[in-house]
Amino acid sequence: MEPYTNPQKSNASWDPPSQTCNENERRPVAPGPIPWGAYEAREPVVSYGEGTVPQSPNGWEYRSDAEYEGRGAFCPQPPNRLLQKWEGKLLRKTSNRVCWTMLAAAFLMSCTMTLLAQMLHAFGIQAGTGSSAFYLPLEFFFLAESLAYLTGLVLPPFLLLKMHGICLQEAVPMEKTPFSTAFLAVCLGAFVCTLANYPAEWVIQWQQSMGYSGVIPSYEVSAEPAVQLLYFFSVAVLPALVEEFFFRGAVLRMFRRFGDGFAVVASAVLFSLFHGNLAQSVFALICGLVLGFLLVRTNCIWVPVAVHFINNGLSCAWSMLAVSVGTAAANAFSNCATLAILALGLLSLILLVFLKKGFFSSMGRRGILSGGQKILDFLLNPGCIVFLVYTAFSFLTVMVLY
Numbered sequence: 001m002e003p004y005t006n007p008q009k010s011n012a013s014w015d016p017p018s019q020t021c022n023e024n025e026r027r028p029v030a031p032g033p034i035p036w037g038a039y040e041a042r043e044p045v046v047s048y049g050e051g052t053v054p055q056s057p058n059g060w061e062y063r064s065d066a067e068y069e070g071r072g073a074f075c076p077q078p079p080n081r082l083l084q085k086w087e088g089k090l091l092r093k094t095s096n097r098v099c100w101t102m103l104a105a106a107f108l109m110s111c112t113m114t115l116l117a118q119m120l121h122a123f124g125i126q127a128g129t130g131s132s133a134f135y136l137p138l139e140f141f142f143l144a145e146s147l148a149y150l151t152g153l154v155l156p157p158f159l160l161l162k163m164h165g166i167c168l169q170e171a172v173p174m175e176k177t178p179f180s181t182a183f184l185a186v187c188l189g190a191f192v193c194t195l196a197n198y199p200a201e202w203v204i205q206w207q208q209s210m211g212y213s214g215v216i217p218s219y220e221v222s223a224e225p226a227v228q229l230l231y232f233f234s235v236a237v238l239p240a241l242v243e244e245f246f247f248r249g250a251v252l253r254m255f256r257r258f259g260d261g262f263a264v265v266a267s268a269v270l271f272s273l274f275h276g277n278l279a280q281s282v283f284a285l286i287c288g289l290v291l292g293f294l295l296v297r298t299n300c301i302w303v304p305v306a307v308h309f310i311n312n313g314l315s316c317a318w319s320m321l322a323v324s325v326g327t328a329a330a331n332a333f334s335n336c337a338t339l340a341i342l343a344l345g346l347l348s349l350i351l352l353v354f355l356k357k358g359f360f361s362s363m364g365r366r367g368i369l370s371g372g373q374k375i376l377d378f379l380l381n382p383g384c385i386v387f388l389v390y391t392a393f394s395f396l397t398v399m400v401l402y
Contacts, residue, residue, distance in 0.1 A: 080368065087258070087369055091377040094254050095266075099383030101160045102274060103390060105246070109152030116144040138222055142230035146238055153242040157250035164254070171253040172245060175299040181356060182303055184348040185294050189307030191345020194338055196286035203279040207399065215402045216280050223324045236316045240309035247271040247288065248295045248304050260363035262374050264292035273387070276394040287311065297359055310341075 117134040120126065127137045134141060161171050177185075207214035221231045247267050255263035268288030272281040291304040314337055321330035352359045369377070378384065 084368055084373070087367060088373060088377045091258055091369065091374060092381045094258075095378045096381040096383035097160065097163075098251055098254050098270070099381070099387040101156045101250075102270060103383070103387055105152045105156040106274070106390070107152075108156065109148045112151045113144055113148040116147060120144070138220065138227045139224075139230055142219075142227070142234045146230075146234045149234065149238055149242055153246045157246045160254070161250055166253060172249040172301045173295070173299045174301060177298045177300045177303065181359075182298060182300065182306075184352050184356070185298055185303050186306045186310070187341075187344040187348035188352060189290050189294050189304065190310045190341045191348065192290040193287045193307060193311045194341050194345070196283045199286065200279045200283035203282050207278065212399050213402055214279065216277060217398060217402060219319075221319050221323055228320045228324075231320070232313070232316050236309060236313040239312055240305050243271070244291070244301060244305045244308055247274075248291055249301060252292055252295065257367070258369065258374060259367040260296050262367065262371075264289060264296060264363075266378060267292050270387075273391040276391070277398040278395050281395075296363060 113134065117136060120136060120140055125137065125140055126135050134144070136144065158168075161168065204214035204216070219231065219235060221227060247270065251270055252263045252267040255266045268285055268291075271288035272285035275281050275284045287308075291307060294303045294307065295301065314334070317337075318330045318334050321333055367374070379388075
C-alpha cells in the first residue's frame, strides 16, 4: 500500500502524534502491517496518559481496527474503544501463547523423565523401591528429575521470549537493590509463604471430609548423604531458579504490558495451576502472589528466588531430618524455624510500612482494559481452555489415585 499524501500538503511528512486527529481526514499509514510482538518486544511499559497514544518503537502508532486488518487509513489518535479492542486482542494472543508454552513444558518434562528412565533401565539401572513411578534408585531418580526440570522449565520459556524478541536481561531483571530492602522483602515473602500452609491444610481437611486421602504427592528420601544432597538440589535449589525464571521471569514479563497488578495475579494463577493438585495449588497461589509482588517492587529476580529457596529448603530439611534422626527432632526444627520466620516476617512488615513508605503503594501500570475484560480475554482463548482442562484432569487424578 502506498503511503497516503494529503492533497493539501503535497510535501507533508508524517505528523507527530501530538497533532489532533480529524476523523474525516486521512493520514499516512505505515508501510506494511505491524508484526505481532513488534511493540512489546522493545517497550515493556504501556502508558495511556490523558489524551496521549502509546508509541511503537519505530515511531508508528497503533493502528485502528481497520488498519490492523490491512485496510483503511491511519489516525494518530484512534478512539479509546479501538485501543481497547486492540489490547484485548493482544491479551488473548499473549495468554494463548503463554498457556501453550506451559503445556509444552509439562509435556516436555514428562517425556524427558520417561525417556531417561527407559535409558537407565536399558543399562540395567532399576530398583523395586525408590520412585514408584519409574522404579529407579533414588540417586538416579533425582538426577533424572533434575534434567527433566531443566529441559521442561527452561527451554519453552526461553523460546517464547526469543519468539517475541525479548532479551533475557529484560525478562529476568537483576536491578541492584539496597540490602536492607532486599532482606526485609525476603523475610516478608517467607512470612507469607509460611502462613499459606494454613489454607492448604484446610483444603486437605475438606478433601478428607469428602472421603479422599488429601495426600500431596511427595518424594521419597533416604538417609544416604548422596541421596539427600541430590534430593535437596532437585527439590530446593533447582525449582527456586527455574520456576522463578519461568513464572516471575517469562510469564510475568509477557503480561506486564497489561498492568503490573494483572501480571502478578495472572502469573500466580498459572503458577498455582501448574502444580497439578488442589491443596498445593492453593498454597502456590498465595506464594505466587507475594513472589510476583516482590519482583515488581524490587525489580530483582533474586528476591523471589531467595524466598522460594527458603520455603522449599525448609520442607527438604524436615524430610531429611525425619529419616536421619527421627520425626521428633524434625518437628522441633520445623517449629523453631516457623517461629523465627513469623517473628522476622512480622518485624519486616512493620519496618516496610513505616520506613519504606512507597513499598506498598498502588502499582502504576494499569493498561486500558477493565478488570472484567482482562479476565475474559485471559481465559477465552484456545491455549488457556486446553490448559484448564488439563489442570482439571490432573486435579481429579491426584485426588482419586492418591
